[in-house]
Amino acid sequence: MGIFSRLKTLISSNVNDIINKAENPEKxxxxxxxxxxxxxxESKKAVAMxxxxxxKLERETANQEAQAQDWEKKAMLAVRAGKDDLAREALLRQQEYTNSSAEYRxxxxxxxASVDKLKESLRELQNKIEEASRxxxxxxxxAKRAEAQQKIQNTISSVSGNRTAFDAFDRMAQKVDQMEAQADAAKELDDFSADNDLEKKFAELEKSDTSADMMLLELKEKMKALPGSTSE
Structure with missing residues (x-):
């Protein structure tokens, strides 16, 4: 199980390092x-080993058991041949292989049991990696949506915090209002002046006509008083 402990430590170390330095979540x-x-x-290689x-242990266990059975047969053969001493030697060999096969087993x-646990852990790890990939x-x-929202929020905060820009905008609006008011006032004054000039012209014209009439009447009266004048 040590390989998976090392794997977990290595991945945790890499994750912490990458997250701390992360600027691009996708990367x-x-x-x-x-x-x-x-x-x-690497873990699959270790599990394969x-x-x-x-x-190998399974094969060696089977080999030791086979050797024990073979020496048992040899002991039986020696007994049938009436060679008990040889049978005893065969039985001693049988016992050695039996004991050895028990240790191997x-x-x-x-x-x-360890391999079964490793296989299970390997399957679990592979499933988690596949899930992470999905x-x-x-x-x-x-991450991209959060980044976009953060940029928008930063822009809003930046504009909201910059009162100088808003104040300048307000001052410009006031200046435009003032310019419009001045233009309206100038136009009104021009219209007023034009009306006054027209009235003055008509007044002078009326005055001029009245004076001429008076002068004509005076002339006619003067002519009547002259000698040799005839009355109308």
Whole structure:
């Protein structure tokens, strides 16, 4: 189980390092998946070696048991031949192989149990990596959306915090209002002046006509008083 402890420590270390330095979530997630799959390959190699050792112990256990059975047959053969001393030697060899096969069997069973756990852990790890791969696109989309929202919020905060720009805008609006008011006042004054000029012209014209009439009447009266004038 040590290989998975080392794998967990390595992945945790890589994750913390990448997250602390992360500026691009998509790049970070891709790198994490690359690291996980690399370690998965290494773990598969280690599990394969453990399986090979388990198979070797299994074969050796079977070989020791076969040797014990073979020496038992030899002891029986010696008994049938009336050679008890040779039978005893064969039985001693049988006992050695029986004891050895028992030790090998213990080692093989322990290794087999360990391999079964390693296989289960390997399957679990592979499932988690596959799940992480499926979630990657979703996480990237969420990260991009969060980044866009953050940029918008930063822009709003920046504009809201810059009162100088808003004050300048307000002052410009006031200036435009003033310019419009001045233009309206100038136009009104021009119209007023034009009306006054027209009235003045008509007044002068009326005055001019009245004076001429008076002068004409005066002239006619003066002419009547002259000698030799005839009355109308």
């Amino acid at each position: 970070m997630l891709n790198q994490l998946l690359i690291d996980m799959n690399t370690q998965l390959i 453990a399986i090979a050792d388990e198979k 213990k080692q093989w069973e322990a290794q087999k 979630k990657k696109n979703l996480l990237v989309a969420r």
